[in-house]
Amino acid sequence: MVDEKQLRDAVKKTVSRDDVKYVVGYKNGTYGFQVTPVFAFSLEDADKFIFSPLCVNNLAVYPMLEEKLPLRKGEEEDTRKIGLVVKGCDSRAIVQIIQEKGLKREDVVLIGIPCTGVIDPKKINAKFPHQTKTVDVKEDGEKFVIKVNGTTHKIPKDELLFEKCKHCENPNPVIYDILIGKEVKTSKKENYEDIKSLEKKSLEEKWDYWKKQFEKCIRCYACRDACPMCYCKECMVDQLSPQWIRRSVNLSENTAWHLMRAFHLAGRCIGCGECERACPMDIPLTKLNKKIEKDIKEMFDYTPGIDAEEKPLLAMFKPDDPEEFIL
């Protein structure tokens, strides 16, 4: 469990720095199990900050959403840092963005949280539906302790955890300025079971599977907008000249969108799963990203978002790279 006092103190310390604009973290949301991003601009705001297994959002998206309007005469750009509360996966997004020179290390102050896994909102809402009041969720060893309508439930973690958290190899922030609590130990390994079983299917079966998924897409682009790695100034899907993807919403254009999205994240996706969580149509988007992640690991022994000094996969060449795929 994260010591909330320690967290709030760290937020206060950060937000009171002259060179920090604001700190982004989590607070309780407006109903049930909802937790919501919160921005601290002042010391008072820091007292709203929490960290619980419900803190799913990857806040690494926010520095990339900073809106830079044209400056007025005499106005100077606000170059102060942004403070961020980061879990293991979130910190990997920051590392990856730094590798790509999207951010400089000194642009952010990272309050790292050793994470023991977060809860999939879909799973917990299905188990305890219709919670209008804020519900507190705590952790006790291998169980989540949930107090609903006066009754305390102890649920094995595996039942509620996000799938990604069950195989997470980086629960500790790989980069941080302040660490809240002690690093956690893990023996979890990504085994790509899901992907392996999908790979075994025939081409027809695979197409049937994805066809059903892509047909559902309404092209709201929540997958893109929730993704910390999708920070292009202009997304290819918004371009009109040339128009890479048509605005018509149909299987063909939807498929083009999802394949291009997945390919643009090749060697960059850090597996936080925000795309899938944000998708209102329940499209299993992480399967696409995981497949590419697996291939890259096998071919180049490369994992994105680990070392800020390293070059991005697609920007480096090693003479001993395997080249079996080149005909």
Place this chain on the structure above:
Amino acid sequence: MDRLILPKNKMSEFINAIKTKYQVFAPVENDGVTLFKQIKDSSEVNLDFSNSKVPPKALLFKQTETLFKFTPGTKGKIDPVDIPNEKTVIFGIRPCDAKSLTILDHVFKNDFEDPYYLTKRENTVLVGLSCNQPDVNCFCTSFDDGPASAEHVDILLTDIGDKYYVEVKSDKGKQLAKTVDKLLRPASENDGEKKKEVEKKAADIITRHQKTDGIVDKLDKIFDNPFWKNIAVKCLGCGTCTYLCPTCHCFDIQDETTMAKGARIRVWDSCMRPEYTLQASGYNPRPTRMNRVRNRVYHKYSYYPKNYDIIACVGCGRCIDNCPTNIDIIDVVTKAGEVKA
């Protein structure tokens, strides 16, 4: 209004009988999400749902609609398309979504008559289904509506235990009821009482409430308040809230062409995107997410009531359920009412 009874075990017969005269769209389980889809048989219908993920507005105001086709070039010509005019039933539409169509009617038949929407609307019969188990973010009662309101449907079915209480509201509804009159029998007073009980029970489940008293005047006074920046600061700028909203109706028009043929289409657009207001000069009057989030609220709670005397929100809760960052319209509007102007 005719009040009738449909025994539960006759439901599938009821749907199949309607199907002989109308094309029927009904809630169908679609790989994890409930959607309104055209059905071939009553067995596909899933009536055990809170509400569909995408609102049934999508059946009348389609996400992608071909306005006409054309042949480009010097010998180019325009080929009109037939606007679908089959007799249609939307079966199982919730009272809130039915109201959303009444709200949308203002847009599509006011300054211009939109034949694409209106043709479908005129040929569509709404067979509503009362909401016995409102979901966590339902708040239709905030607008003096109820989960079992028959006001905006042609026929309303309410599950009152072992049977459905059937209220036939309009001429369209009467016509439809004729095709299934063998399955229906008159309702007793007791059945009517039961419906009221069910309605009250459902309304009691709804505990979230949005305060809209005086909101139109209030919004006039707080347009420049920092409140909006605080609300919008966590917005990611995706279009989920607008696409899943039963009253959002903005669209974009595009020509999609190949070498030899083309079509002018309209597709749903979203005021949450910068491109929505981007002008050819490069100037954008709504340059930040604050401007865009504020506009979404003002459109529904200020401009719309001023133009058409009705708030453009029905309280379905979809935007709250699906927002990845918990921007909650109940909370936003209630708090806007409390802001010191």
